[in-house]
Amino acid sequence: MSHRYCCIVCAGTFDKKSFSRPEGSCLYAADGGFKYLEELNEEPDMVLGDFDSLNYIPEIDEERIIKLPCEKDDTDTLYAVKHALSLGYDRFLIYGALGGDRIDHTIANLQVLSYIAKHNAQGFIINENTVITAITNKSVSFKNTSSGMISVFAMGKDAHGVTIKGLKYNIENATLTHDVPIGVSNEFMGESSAISVQNGTLTIVFSGKYTDLIDL
Numbered sequence: 621m622s623h624r625y626c627c628i629v630c631a632g633t634f635d636k637k638s639f640s641r642p643e644g645s646c647l648y649a650a651d652g653g654f655k656y657l658e659e660l661n662e663e664p665d666m667v668l669g670d671f672d673s674l675n676y677i678p679e680i681d682e683e684r685i686i687k688l689p690c691e692k693d694d695t696d697t698l699y700a701v702k703h704a705l706s707l708g709y710d711r712f713l714i715y716g717a718l719g720g721d722r723i724d725h726t727i728a729n730l731q732v733l734s735y736i737a738k739h740n741a742q743g744f745i746i747n748e749n750t751v752i753t754a755i756t757n758k759s760v761s762f763k764n765t766s767s768g769m770i771s772v773f774a775m776g777k778d779a780h781g782v783t784i785k786g787l788k789y790n791i792e793n794a795t796l797t798h799d800v801p802i803g804v805s806n807e808f809m810g811e812s813s814a815i816s817v818q819n820g821t822l823t824i825v826f827s828g829k830y831t832d833l834i835d836l
Contacts, residue, residue, distance in 0.1 A: 623710050623711040623742075624645075624708055624709045624710055624711065625642045625644070625645035625646075625709065625711045625712075625713065626645060626646045626647075626648060626704040626709040626711070626712050626713070627641050627642075627645050627646070627647045627648065627712075627713045627714075627715070628648045628649075628650055628653070628697060628700050628701070628704075628712060628713070628714045628715070628717075629647070629648070629649050629650065629653030629654075629656050629657055629664075629715045629716050630650045630651070630652070630653045630696070630697050630714065630715065630716040630717045630725075630729065631650065631651050631652025631653050631655075631673040631674070631696075631716060631720065631725075632716045632717050632718050632719050632720035632722075632725060632726065632729075633716065633718055633719030633720050633747065634653075634656045634715060634716040635715075635747055635748045636656075636659070636660065637748075638715065638746050638747060638748055638749075639660065639715055639746075640713075641662070641713075642713075645713075646665045646666070646704065646707075646709065647662060647663075647664045647665050647666075648664060648665065648666045648667070648668060648700045648703075648704065649664040649666070649667045649668070649669075649678075650668055650669055650696040650697045650699075650700045651668070651669030651670065651671055651672065651673045651674050651696045652669075652673035652674045652716075653715070653716050654667050654674055654678050655674060656715075656716060664680075664684070665684065666684050666685075666686065666700075666703070667680065667684060667685050667686070668685075668686040668688060668696055668699055668700045668703065669686075669687075669688055669696040669699075670687070670688045670689060670690045670692070670696065671687070672690060686699075686703070695725065695728050695729075695732070697714065697717065697725075697728070697729055697732050698728070698732050698735065701732055701735065701736060701743070705736075705739055705741065709741075710740070710741040710742065711741065711742055711743075712736055712741065712742070712743035712744065713744050713746060713830065714729065714732070714733075714743060714744065714745045714746065715745075715746055715747070717729040717732075717745045717747070718745060718747045719747070729745060730745075730752065730754075730775070730823060733745060733752060733753060733754035733823065734754045734756070734775055734776065734821050734823070736754065737753075737754040737755050737756040737758075737821060738756045738821070742755075744830040746829075746830060749768075749827055749828065750825065750826070750827060751825075751826055751827075751828060751829065751830050751832075752823065752824070752825045752826075753823075753824050753830070753833075754775065754821055754822065754823045754824065755815070755816075755817060755821070755822050755824065756817070756820070756821045756822075757817060757818065757819060757820070758816065758817070759783075759814055759815060759816030759817075760814065760815055760816075760824070760833055760834075761812065761813070761814040761833065761834040761835065762786070762808065762812065762813045762814070762826075762832050762833060762834065763812065763832055763833075763834055764810060764811050764812045764813075765810075765832070766808045766813065766826070766828055766832040767808050767810070767827065767828065768807070768808060768826070768827025768828060769805060769806070769807055769808075769826065769827050770787060770806050770807065770808060770824065770825070770826040770827070771801075771803055771804045771805060771806060771824070771825045771826070772784065772796065772803035772806065772815060772822055772823075772824050773796070773798075773801060773803055773804070773822065773823045773824075773825075774796040774797055774798045774803075774820060774821070774822060775798065775821045775822065775823045776798060776820075776821055777798055777820060777821075778795055778796065778797045778798055778820060779795065779796045779798075779817045779819070779820030779821060779822050780795050780817070780818055780819040780820055781793055781794075781795075781816075781817060781818025781819055781820075782794050782795065782796050782815075782816070782817050782818075782820075782822065783814075783815070783816045783817075784803075784806070784813075784814075784815050785813060785814050785815075786809065786811050786812055786813030786814060787806045787807060787808060787809060787813050788806055788807040788808075788809055789806050789807075793818075796820075796822070808826075808827075812834075
């Protein structure tokens with residue numbers, strides 16, 4: 621199955637070395653993320669935001685700018701995701717979504733991953749050697765070349781029917797609660813592995829690259 625990729629660069633801590641753009645993907649800048657793309661000489665397809673972190677409106681074609689009000693329900697990142705979803709994109713690589721001066725935006729971006737998962741798409745927050753993704757009522761599989769740490773958390777509500785196979789610590793048809801971090805600090809073991817949830821949303825934090833997942 622082929623997928624349509626959208627890269628979104630936000631205004632948080634940005635690691636240039638981790639940035640990559642799949643061939644044929646679209647590129648969005650969420651507010652202050654535009655400055656990072658300027659430094660990389662990358663031309664965004666769309667710039668969205670209220671421009672409170674950028675402090676100016678980019679001098680690019682007007683049709684590539686969406687100016688949002690300062691008082692709004694959606695964050696700039698979530699608005700960018702919704703815009704791309706409406707155009708049929710179903711794989712999201714999100715950069716600059718962690719760190720920075722606003723821990724509340726980090727938490728908001730983790731919620732954005734859950735939003736993406738609940739809309740039949742897959743999102744990845746990418747930062748240095750760490751990747752974060754989320755799944756809702758589905759499974760993901762990892763290649764046997766994956767290595768390092770991996771943690772699994774129930775987000776929002778308890779997650780039921782959770783099965784983890786091929787990692788150091790495995791479970792079958794278990795319940796992960798949203799208030800006990802029992803899924804932290806698992807490990808890849810050099811074999812194919814999989815994580816699934818029958819009812820609920822899981823946030824998965826792992827070492828490596830988003831391409832460690834199978835069937836992307």
